[in-house]
Amino acid sequence: MRAVLFEEFGGRPEVVTVPDPVAPPGGVVVRVAATGLCRSDWHGWRGHDPDIRVPHVPGHEFAGVVASVGPGVTRVRAGDRVTAPFVYGCGRCPVCLAGQHQVCPHQSQPGFTRWGSFAEYVVVDNAEVNLVPLPDEVDFRVAAALGCRFATAFRAVVAQGRVAAGEWVAVFGCGGVGLSAVMIAAASGARVVAVDVSDQALAMARDCGATRTVDASDRADPAAVAAAVREATGGGAHLSLDALGSHDTCAAALRGLRRQGRHVQVGLLPAVLGPPPLPMDLVIGHELEIRGSHGMAAHAYPELLGLITGGVLEPARLVTRSITLDEAPEALATLDRPGAPGIRLIEL
Template structure:
């Protein structure tokens, strides 16, 4: 089988590898589509502190179960599944209190162990979820980044009276937009530097006046001009630059909550005064904590459409071209998929 292997930082190749055998409790999936995430690019560039090399990357993938390991019912063969990449120990403090996505012995598929940029990939059977009937396979590969958006809204909670601000109309920001508009029905603003991304935000449910190009408008003024008094009550950082949290605590309303998705090692300068004066709460959110069933339920009920953010599909053998598209052309690319060329 062919796999995309990053053998050291900035060195990636499509190579022939032996077929992995599913261990006890695992399934082997014939991969159909896999999505490229910012964290795949970080691994490629040597900027992910958790990864070890060589590594088959990719943690957003969909495919068909074609073999099962010991203890897994053979009735699962043939299921089309999407794989939750979070593998936890079930025994540590985080696991015992239901926060297994930050397990002290966390293993992420495509980071700590081999992932989905491969013709075949193994995963625990309980991590493989049957995709909703009628959902295109390509769209199903976006369930993982949707679960990331679902996780941060689950962390912050969403009240009907909330007014949200999302920084960044990339894949996670756009998925957040769908969740806030279509699941919760609240007012939600989104920022970006590219009008093309903001047009996509409107396709994901943002109203005409809820998109703000912060190259052209100052954010506080733009919010005031749109009738947001006292600042947004919910702020999500899907840009993940250290400066964003600094601005977020300044503009958040009293009793505001801030959802943080970034992984920068650089410190942010956050004044205690702003936090305490307004009793702000910061919620960090990593990966997802058992949110796949929630997202699958939203899709089944027709509330959200994960396929909306797909901009490109590349043959997986041209993974270098797909990475280049994602990195060099952010204005016109959003979620870029690798196609493993199996008939659906």
């Protein structure tokens, strides 16, 4: 198969021919139709993830058709249209049996612990608990955007953030995850303030339902950004989400909360950045709540897919560009640079 491969961290990725994968016991091979370009892929390429071993094929959000099934797989068959979360739970441990596959201690991850979806084929481990059947109404482009960014945002806003109608939600960083969070929070009846340094991203956030925006490009101090959020929300957000993942956005998101507010950290804060300086005095004094959000288990997808097929959520509006596999190496290497807002996909 053709795949994007890098042989050293930060080294030039290239499209090469590698052996086709074989479906393992309990797993399947999926023929990739579309796969997303995510900042997490850039972190992996730069060597920020300790689970990656080179040479490596990145890519962790995808959709396609089951090409072959391994021994022991009975619930899916070749030809089924599917997607999968970016965390494969084992399905057997106490954490998975409690329904929390996204934090399984025995998890595997495409594009991180194993080769990923910047390729013509990708393996899904423990397929019967990790594959998500796709309704005919959901095309592969939309489904590929769900595996990480949209599904992660959905769980972050709805389950971890416990959003309620009428609340103020502050979203820091209006990339793919952030714009997804804006759309989901607005569809939940919340009032959303979006924070970014890009006029284009803020305009798209307004199109996705943000009622207020804060341009952080002229506010170098996180405290100043937080003050603007508190002013825009009449005293602070009830719920904040750092969808970018930086020391500054994390601190500003916490400082922008009202008393007893809730913060969900979605954007990665890799160890290479060092520990973020958080305002723990406010966490204590204002009784703030901090949670993480790490994807969404396959069994939780039907609710999300129902909202998409029902027209309540429209992730297709976030897909702004598609590229070929041959264009993917350059796109991967430049994911840390400002670009057009929305979600980019590789179509195969």
